[in-house]
Structure formats: structure tokens, C-alpha cells
Amino acid sequence: MTAFTLEGFDLAQFLRATLDEDLGTGLPGGGHDVTAESVIPAEARFSGVMDSRVAAVVAGLPIAAEFFRLLDPAMEIAILAEEGEDVRPGTALMRLTGNARALLTAERSALNIVQHLTGIATLTRDYVRAMGEARCTLLDTRKTIPGLRHLEKYATRMGGAQNHRMGLWDAAMIKDNHILVAGSVGEAVRRAREAGVSRIICEVDRIEQIEPALAAGANHILLDNMDPAQLRAAVEVIGGRAATEASGGVTLETIGAIAASGVDYVSVGRLTQSAPAADIGLDFTPL
Template identity: 70%
Template sequence: MAFSLDRFDLDVFVAATLAEDLGGVGDITSEAVVPADAVFAGVMDSRDAIVVAGLPIAKAFFRALDPEAEVEMLAEEGQRVAAGADLMRLRGKARALLTAERSALNTVQHLSGIAMLTRAYVDAIAGTGAILLDTRKTLPGLRILEKYATRMGGATNYRMGLWDAAMIKDNHVAVAGSVGEAVRRAVAAGIERIIVEVDRIDQIEPALAAGATHLLLDNMGVAVLREAVALVAGRVPTEASGGVRLDTIRAIAETGVTYISVGRLTQSAPAADVGLDFTSG
């Protein structure tokens, strides 16, 4: 089955990425050093224990420059693999595969790094009932891929953009005049999903009374979160957000919040150590 993501054009992404690397000139190293008829066979492997993400995109890079390249997937998306695990075996025109190598590896390294960090957060809250969410804190142009990687790590995608739900934050409230007024305006506009950020207990009832469908409890300590969850009493989903770390997320989850959103999943994930090694011609 072809790799497909909603609102993402794989062919356009691959073409643009390769064009950026080639600079309108070409791979001058491979063209100078590698004979035109040379064959490259190699294995992509992980030097770290990782959660795999991005292999179908890597395959698309190789196939874009050598449509007849033989590409064998050795791991599945979302699979946790040990250090030293082989991820992909390929064979084809040496110049083409070497030209595509860096773009393919960059993608797998970045997305697998996000998936691995995400899985660590998911594991940390296992059994609590809380659901891990990602955020819009993504690199421009890579949001759909980065959010795909968080799914591979076990998180649930939150808003994909500004278009699929209203999120009323402190600056919106400041302009509107109050939490209640901001929410009433969103309701009047016919918006169904209205997420409201509150950072004080006394903002909860006005937000709910005006029509909030989801409360984002921003930068609240564990004790305050428990009080907020008790006050909401299941009327809408609750979400803890702000400064969540791997060493604090379980205590936050145990307050009874529905969701926990973590920006660092996409903001701060280190790249996985993935390489491509020549095996034979």
C-alpha cells in the first residue's frame, strides 16, 4: 500500500527536498567519483534503540532518483527496535542512491527521534488513563510529518492547525476582555470545538458557562490540577499543559486530567542515530 498522509503530498515533498540539496547543479561528488554504471547495495541500520518512523519516505527518496531500485523494508513503522537493528536493504544505481542518501537519512533520523521521545512519555503515563497529545510547536513545513511521528510513538494528534478547532489563549482573552466574552464570541461564530486556556481556578466556571468544550489547564501545579479536575467534574475534557517533563508527567497524569499536551515532543527530540552502510556492488 502506498504511503499516504492527509494534506501531505509525498511526491512534492521529495522533489522539493532533493532540489534544495542539488541546488540546480547536481551531486558533483557522486558524478565525479562514482562511475555512471556502478551499482550500490547497502543496509540502513539504527545505531541506537529507537522507535521507527519515516522508512516509507526514505524509500520514496531512493525511488525518485532510481525508479528501479530494489528496496526491502526490514522494520515496521512504530516498531521499537534494538541498537544495531537493520531497517532497510537497498540495491540500485550507485549515483542515484548516494545522492538520495542524506535526504532519506535526515527524514528517518528526525522522525524516529520524535517517535522515540514520544514513546518514553507514553510509557511514563501507562495505566493512568491520561492520553498524551502533541502540539503545533513544529518546524514550518514539517508539521504533518512530525505529527505522524508522534502517532508512531503512541501519542494522539491535537490540532493540526488553526483551522480545525478554536483555542482561546490568554492573548485572545486580553483582547476580548474576559474569558467568558471570548468564548461567547466563538460560540456565536458557530465553532463546535472550543478549547479554552485557563491558568486560574476562577476562570473555569465562566469558560464552561459560556460554552467551552475543552479546558486547557495551563501551568498549574499538581495540587491545583487536582482541584481543577474535581471542579470540572467531567463536564468537559481537561488537559494539563505547560512545562511538562518526563520526570513530572506521571504525577500530572495521576491528577485525573483527560489529556496532557507536550510541546517538547516535536520541539526538542534528539535525532536518532541511523546510518546507511555499503555492503557490495
């Protein structure tokens, strides 16, 4: 099985840090699972099945598997669902057989990551479906839990979204405070262009800001907190000279009309900021 990798994400470090946090590694009396060690014989073996108790879009199973393998390299693991797959309630996602202590110690870390990422992927798929037939792409944002951005943005991809910029480094996003300091929309964009930035996203909240942004060299216009009628007017003004993105207060109830306005993208912070954890469990049987 090919190891799970994400560009810019250190999986081994994440696994070790997560387990160390749960085990209290480095703290007085920490560094072990007192319950498993005191109750479960060292040689005991379990089998287990991880399953989804709800309809969901799966994400994070390969990461969960690595938690178990870290504590028991001989663990027998079968992943039964594809990443990004829609599953029904009661669907088995993973079967495991191995050392009982290792299974119990890794259980919460593994479930936490699958529940969290599957929750994000599921909410993302809901938003994609609510967009209907509009020729528009759903984007995530930088509203992520510190340290989990790569994983959360991976989960939005599993749900059918496309990643916005990954951080502060891969595009300039000029917002109201940048404009305030620069003095105007045009001046802020001009400074980014003269600095050699190739991808310049400029946020506007009024139609009259669009032309100065385009004239200065913006190639992506973020239309902030505009209703569908305003979005249609803005798209007409831009006329294909830059990519268009609607953002701000987008909900499942409003995204359909927003996507139908003609914008190229709709960005939604809720995908990572407010997704509820999916109800996924793991039941063991002694061998």
C-alpha cells in the first residue's frame, strides 16, 4: 500500500505529536496509556471494524491507518472505502487486527482525524450539490485550525471543492486594510504588481472599485458580500478580464443563487470553520 503523502505536510511528525499529546509524553508520569497497560494483557489481540453511523463523504482513512501502524507495525489493516466516496449509514470503512493495547491507544487519535476530515468532506459535498448546475467552482479559505490546514484542505478536495491559496505565500490577496494603508485599490494592486507578484487577488465591495483594480493589474476579483443582483452586475463589468469570486456570508440556502450569478468561484469559510464531526465508530472483538 502506498503511504499517504501531502505536499508540505509531515505525516510522521503529525502522527507522533498527536499520540504524544494523548500519552502525555514528556510530562511527569506521562508517556504511556495507563488504562490499556493496567487492564489489557501485553499479548492480547483484538480485531476491529471502523464504520460510519451516518451518510457521509469519507476522508482521512489512510491517516487513521498510520496511527495504528505506528504502535503495531504488524497490524493487519484493510481500508474498505475510497477517499471521497459517498457512504451510507452502517458502511464498514476499515478492518483491523493486531495488538489490543496498540489498537486501544491509537483509537481516539485515529477516530478524531477521520471524524473531523469526513465531516469537512461531507459538508463540502453538501455545498457542491447546493450549487446546482451552475458552471462555478467551490473554494475553501484559510479559516482552518492551526496545524491542520493541509489536512483540512485535503478534506475539502475530497468533498469536491478546489483549494484557494494555501497560505500567505502563494498569492497576494489585497483586502480592505491593505487598501486603507496603500490609499486606494489601484495603488495597492500596483504595488503588488511592481513587486513581481504574478497572482493578485483583489477584494472589492463596491462596483466602482473594479475598474481601478483591473487597470492596475489584478487578475482575480473577489466580490465581497454582494447579493446575486450585484454579482451579476459586477461580472458584466469585469467581462472576462479577470477571474471572479463571490465571498462572504455564503450559506447552503444562498449558494445556489450566488453560483448562478455568473461568477467563476464561490468561497466558503464554513467548510473548514464550522463542519460538524461525522459520527464514525470503532468496535473491537477479543481474539
